[in-house]
Amino acid sequence: MPIIKSAIKKVRKDKRRTLRNKAREGTVKKLLKEARKHPTAKSLAAVFSALDKAVKVNLIHKNKASRLKSRLAKLSVSSAKK
Numbered sequence: 885m886p887i888i889k890s891a892i893k894k895v896r897k898d899k900r901r902t903l904r905n906k907a908r909e910g911t912v913k914k915l916l917k918e919a920r921k922h923p924t925a926k927s928l929a930a931v932f933s934a935l936d937k938a939v940k941v942n943l944i945h946k947n948k949a950s951r952l953k954s955r956l957a958k959l960s961v962s963s964a965k966k
């Protein structure tokens with residue numbers, strides 16, 4: 885355990901941030917899974933928004949979000965053609 889006062893505070897802060905990031909990450913994963921199963925316009929809009937917010941708070945890299953969005957868009961176009 886940390887002894888220095890600022891290190892103790894950092895441990896508390898890190899716990900809160902970890903919980904918050906896990907919740908955000910879970911939301912993004914859940915939306916991605918749903919959008920892959922049923923690529924509707926509504927589900928795509930929700931996952932695009934969640935990915936953009938995840939990038940904004942540095943949860944994922946912007947290129948990863950772009951790659952995921954591109955793949956989902958391609959998936960929705962191919963399912964619309966069928």
